[in-house]
Amino acid sequence: MSAEIVNLRQARKHKQRQTREKTAESNRQKFGRTKAEREADRRRRDMHEKQVDGHKLDGPATTPPGDN
Structure with a gap:
């Protein structure tokens, strides 16, 4: 007739x-990305930034006021 003593605080935790x-596992399955996917996105982003930077135009050369 001995019952197992359970610490309710520990059981709750x-x-x-x-x-x-369980929640974390489902989130990993829904939203997780593989390392290869992250690397591909990083490479794609770097390529686009490089392309945009290469097409930037320099602004007109301005002279400081009073140098006319």
Whole structure:
């Protein structure tokens, strides 16, 4: 007739941890990206930035006021 003694605080924390882990796992599946996907995006972004920077025009040469 001996019953297992359960610390309710620890049991509550354990259940909360399990719930958070389930949520985290589902989020990883929904929103996670592989390293290859992140690298491809980074390379694509760098290429676009380089292209935009190469097409920038320099502004007109301005002379300081009073040098006319």
